[in-house]
Amino acid sequence: MSEKYLVDFTYVCFFLLVGFVVAFSVFVISNILRPRLTNRKTLQTYECGMDPYGAAWDIRFGVSYYLYALIFLAFDVDILYLFPVAAAFDKVSGMRGVIEFVIFIAILSLAVVYAWAKGVFVWPKIKKMS
Numbered sequence: 152m153s154e155k156y157l158v159d160f161t162y163v164c165f166f167l168l169v170g171f172v173v174a175f176s177v178f179v180i181s182n183i184l185r186p187r188l189t190n191r192k193t194l195q196t197y198e199c200g201m202d203p204y205g206a207a208w209d210i211r212f213g214v215s216y217y218l219y220a221l222i223f224l225a226f227d228v229d230i231l232y233l234f235p236v237a238a239a240f241d242k243v244s245g246m247r248g249v250i251e252f253v254i255f256i257a258i259l260s261l262a263v264v265y266a267w268a269k270g271v272f273v274w275p276k277i278k279k280m281s
Contacts, residue, residue, distance in 0.1 A: 218271050222263075229259055 236252060243251075266272065 218266070222266060222271075225262070226259065229255075 233255075236248075236255070
């Protein structure tokens with residue numbers, strides 16, 4: 152019985168080793184094949200044929216953009232959890248499944264109401280400079 156475990160362990164170690172070699176070889180190959188020319192033009196932030204002005208780090212985004220992104224990700228993941236619930240809906244007793252489903256949606260809705268009450272969805276008006 153221990154020989155079977157040794158063979159299985161050998162397979163796992165082999166596949167881990169091959170995985171690390173393949174992952175590392177991508178970096179080595181890209182380092183070998185990359186162009187060696189370095190000049191000021193290729194080190195700029197954007198290479199679209201136009202000369203950039205200013206630095207890319209000078210652009211500041213408001214916190215509300217990030218909050219919208221986080222709320223989107225939270226709901227995106229939560230919707231992902233709703234698909235298995237809907238698929239297994241016939242395997243659960245009728246009323247219990249509906250109640251669990253409603254509780255889940257209510258908790259999501261409370262998160263939106265909380266964010267709305269805190270003013271997350273209110274974007275301040277930006278005054279244009281003339």
